[in-house]
Amino acid sequence: MTGSGTGGGAGQAARGGDLRAWLVRRLLLGAGQTVAVVLLVFALTEALPGDAAVALAGDQPDPARIAAIREALHLDRPAHERLVAWAAGLLHGDLGTSLTSGRPVATYLANGVGPTVLLAALTVTLLVPLSVGLGVLAARHEGRFVDRLVSSVTLAVYAVPEFALGVLLVTVFALRLGWLPPTAVGFGDDLLAHPAALVLPVLVLLSRPVCSLVRLVRAGMIDALASPYAAQARRYGIAGARVRYAHALPNALAPAAQQLARTIDWLLCGVIVVEALFVIPGLGTVLINAVAERDVPVIQGLAVVFGLTAVVLNLGADLVARRFAPRAGVAA
Amino acid sequence: MRFPVRARPGRFLLGLLLVAGPLLIALLGPLVAGEPGPRAASFTLGGGHGAGADFVGRDVWRQVLLGGRTVVLTALSATALAYAVALPLGLTGALTHRRWLEDLLMRPLDVLLAIPSLLLILLVAAVFSPGTVGLALLVALVNIPDAARIVRATAAEAAARPAVEALRMQGESWWRMAVGYVGRSALRTLAADAGTRLTGVLYLVATAAFLGVGVAPDAADWAVMVDRNRTGLFVQPWAVVLPAVLIVALTMGGNLLLDAALTSRGRRPTPLRPLPRPRKEHPA
């Protein structure tokens, strides 16, 4: 766009065309967002009743002891000072040390991230084809038996809380049938070497996102399959699967991509139930413990990770939305 | 070629059947629940309690009768609230051509998204200790960013159609354009999202109750019941199974009803005689 333009024209070109400018802008905003996440989490943790000293004191809340711990952990310093000190450390790549154990926060993240990422990756790998496949299948048979079956089953599974489902699966497949190990106890860090231990956790993790994704894909696909462009592709003898997946599906993907981003985020940050149920100590467990212990540096470290993940995932989802609604950028 | 599908009067039947039970229990249950009887030992079967006793020895059936209203009301209102905010936000995001406006609306929401909802509820609840209404607000708040993004993504395509340009050309009001056309075009997807979100909200409320927010942790509330009685799953399954089945039925039924209502009926022709589908002939 030439420089002469009054704002409107320039904006349109940047929005419609310049992917890179858009990305840069969003990444910059993302950095801001991450800072906001960290600040928000910090403020909320600070506002929580009690602090690490109280939490450490546990059921023996001897005031003198709490005071001593507080002093030992420098919790008597004002909040903003601690935040600034922490942020200064962050600039040097230092995430700080845990209040509770004195170990570096980085080791917490490093230890927790492995199992979490493994679970998330496995789940997503299965989730995407499964939910897209089922969603497309249901849409294809809209209103008929297959659709009802797919919809009912996924909805039913969705309405059962993870916990109950997990317990049920463990009871049936691990304890009654003995096909799979009931928990990941004893498999150490190298869970990938024991795929059997991952089956049930991944199943439980899949149970809910599958439903929401299937529903979104189905909804979008019904409209897309009924569209004249899908009809046109069909007329020309394009194989049914190709019509569905290559021509109709892209139009149904934008909301599903948003949901998927949320799901991945959820998998990375909050699969607490599954981690607890199957004894897989990932980030969710670290988070819950850290909150319980008011271990602010650990919470902060996690907030950084969550913030960055969310920024990247949202960006990805928005990219998909942009890609599959190419006209969206050019509205007058 | 597509096969003709006769209009199915039974289309709504399954959904209706599934929804009717839970809804009736939810609405009328409190009226017929009666006075509490004496407590039994926790998680016991029999002893004058048809469906056994729950985790504190109360009659499960009575709790089930009492526990639908809050579930249905809180979850419904929280979902409705979430959408009431997310819809305008998402639609504005989709319809505006001002990048800064979209960023202004959507990016702050992303910040909320980055914090796991449970953590957010836990933190906010601990700080403000809200009641039932506060909880509904909180749960709605947690759902807004998510819903807004889906609305935005779904609406983006429709918002760029020439039909919208034509509406603009007519000086049509924003609401007519956004809700009447763009929202209408995205209806199916949004209904699907809202339908599943409702269930998510339900359990979020229950989890919050467990964390000591909003609903009392021993409240008669189906979702809370499932959560609190789970330890007794194998000794006294009814305390979990009954409310869970009701929730499942409610969710399934509600969504199937939505599906049925949105079924693109009549897209196919209704033949008087066998439909003259083109007979395909192999070339001689």
Add this chain to the structure above:
Amino acid sequence: GGPGGAAGGGTPRRGGTLRAVFAGGGASETLDPHRTNLFADAARAKALFDKLADYGNDLSAQPRLAASWEPNDGLDRWRVKLRKATFHDGRPVTADAVLYSYRRIADPKEGFRAKASLEPIDLKASRALDSRTVEFVLKRPTAEFPNVLAAFGAYIVPEGAHDFDRKPVGSGPFRFVSFRPGRSTVVERNDAYWDGPPHLDRLEFIVANEESARVNSLLGGQVEYAHELTPTTARAHEGKGQIEIVRLRNSAMQAFAMKTDRAPFDDKRVREAFFLIADRKELVAGALSGAGEIGNDLFGKGYENYADDLPQRVQDPDKARHLLKKAGAENLRVTLDTSDVAAGFTEAAAIFRDQAAEAGVRVTVRTGSKDTYWADTLDSGTLASYRSGAMPIESHFSQRLLTDSTTNATHWHHKDFDALYQQAQSTKDDTARAAVYGRMQRRLYAEGGFLVWGFADWILGTAQNVRGVAHGAPANTLDWARFDKVWLA
């Protein structure tokens, strides 16, 4: 004392690995025995370290690293002789190590849990008489000084030890092998253990905070020992032959704590009315799922010095009403603070709320944050759910019921009660001392602030082939989680 009744008979067999799963802990856990806070910490510390003394099944102090103790006549100077024991690195356990450990615990800059218990000791004045004799100088006469030596977390570490993450060295029955915080800790047999080497080759501690995960891993054969199961689980699996359920009786006192200096509980008639409101059987059946015994408003049922001659209180709503009327507290409304911090809390609160309604008292249950619950109950509110693990009755008094007690949750401030306590501490004769304790307990029974409605069992599950698990030892006592006596059949 040895294990109080091993499950299954037979002669112990040597060898094997036992995996034990515990609740508690997480990525922040450490092997520093002085930081012991949770049961999991205590079990691990017990495997690696020793205390000078530990509690028997009746919570009387039993010598451990201390071979013997001898007070002076004033009961304010105790000479403790150490037994011959070595740390895992071969160094002997010396008087200096003992003093180092205690001084570390008492370090004012750190907030170690046992610091309060060691408070009677004047550590500056205490000294090593020789390499295996310590002379403890106390700030005041303390007849129950051995209880101090057995205090929770008062472990003996080698001199100079401060980093326990890498290779902790103790004198306990097991040596350190590996430690991954929040996941597992592996230890192996210490053949040189002074109390006889353990039977097991190896012992692995695993952390699983979710109860169903603990049960499932036990049922699935992934662990052999699961700590802290719920009564419901116990009921589901007891006698089914799949796993062995072990109930450790009298492990946790369950109570409601009334602030005796705040209205309405500053009137002892109201307190008594509340004693009479509680239907203890219903509370035990409902909140503990029957896994426990009813209480009699006194701590320490079954422990040494417990006043079991007092009549069992039973529910009497009419009398309660009457008392309340007399106290001018009709239509009383109180808020009961509770939290999900311990099993049965919220349940008991709900049940008690309904029971109170029968006596015309409106109880509102307020669920607080479990992370700060204990600190909150200390000062705020008037009525709160309360629980206590096993400790000698004397410690219960000193920690919770004296004017200067640090965790006086009932705000029980009575000079005469303090004086009685001092009198007991200065009484060398056991029976005479027991009589003083009896008086103190009668007082508490009549007008104390703890409505002790029950004692919960501590429930463990073990695999069928696990032998030597003590059945009579309340949690936190010597024989609880004592894996050196456990063997695999």
Add this chain to the structure above:
Amino acid sequence: MNGPEFLYATEAPVAEIEDLRVVMPEGARGGAGEAPGARALVDGVSLRLYAGRITALVGASGSGKTTTAAALLGEYPAGAHVTGTVRVPEGPVGYVPQHPAAALNPARRVDALLRDIARARVRDLPRRDRRTAVTERVLRACAEAQLTDAETLLRRYPHQLSGGQQQRVVLAQALLTGARVVIADEPTTGQDALTKRRIVDQLAAVARQGIAVLLLSHDLDVVHALADDLHIMCAGRILEAGPPRHVRTAPRHPWTRALLAPEPASYARADPPETTEPTDTAAENAPAPLLRIRSLTAHHHRTPVLRLPDLSLRPGECLAVVGRSGSGKTTLGRCVAGLHRAYDGEIRLDGETLPRSLRARSRAQLAAVQYVFQDARDAFDEHRPVLDQVARTAVRLRAVPTADALAEAADTLAALGLPVALVRRNPPQLSGGELQRAALARALLAHPRVLVCDEITSGLDTLTRRSLLTHLTGLLRTRPELSLVLITHDRDTAALADRTAVLDNGRLAEHGPTARLLEAPAHPTTAALLRPPESWVAEAPA
């Protein structure tokens, strides 16, 4: 050019329709709530398509042509009752839909489907050769469909193509299939005369390959040039059929005669305002222009697609904008209408700069400048009755009460030949030509001062077009404030205008009084576009 007569008698038809009846039952959903009764869209139509022959279906707008053709695809209006038999050969049937925009996938680049179609045809090639073969076939089909510059256009999304380009993409799809039957529903609307001629050649070539072609068209020139058999449709029935010569020379039905009658020389207005040459000096003396476009450069992304030094529209004037497909006519119209913001330069209404985006325009400004979309179907909300949508213009822009607005809308629509019962339906239930007229009515209800009509006659039969143009010229007379910008490919429509601007590849090629341009075009493009049709029909290969 007509096939040998014996073929007609002996050879079996490739596809046929026997006694097709498509009836919308009373009160069918989406139909008018108060539908008077069952209504036959198509009533007893029989049709045979022969290999190598082009069968043309001609008839009034809304007479049921598209419905008949769709039957060959096995597609019927929703909820319709259908009887009769339809027989088509195995394999795909090529279809060039009337509204190409809807048939193009908004989320995929235009080559996606083309390549998929081609891929099916190269299965027998060795794997490594397929890619190049596919590319080659796609490019060939594009060339055949007169899609120049295919390499760049194919990488675009549908919305980045002009209307005519979209149509040629859809035509290319049909040419790629290798179908034995091709249905072309208005394949030449939106094409300029030059392109149209080439497309006609191509369709003739297609037929020569032994493919049966069903041609639905309003363009009699095209029909005359191509048809081997001619079917005249009216109100759902085939009025008469036969070889075009017969039908043309000896129509049995008076209506046929009217439909096929040669166009009047021009619709030139009875009282054309004097027009002066738009020289710079003259422009200053002339009455102040209503609309003035100054040094406009419009971009798509960063590529400029339109450069106009200066163009103005005087009150009461009618300006035709002609140009080859893709030359920037629509872009110009959209810039004026505030639908295209990416331009430099200035557009002034009454001397006041118009905001770039219609969002920033006041109601008065919105009402003053109205635009009729090129693809009418795309520009309607498919969920609301047409009448309501049309009436909204008056409600919103002129603050007319709803009831009055509805009445006014109904009147306007009726004047354009759309009865109330018809427009109470939702847009999908209207034919292409009907929607086009509804779109015009929608804009007219704003009482605009500048009305930009983008190809509003492309979907209309001669009779309807004639009456519509008469109506428009009538309006110019009765509403002195109204000025028209007619974007068109149709010579006769352009002839109606006082002045004509000729766009060539985004530049103003020529500009002047229509009469002069028609008679003495200075620019070769002008000549090519505005040449009388007879001349090119004669040139068409026999």
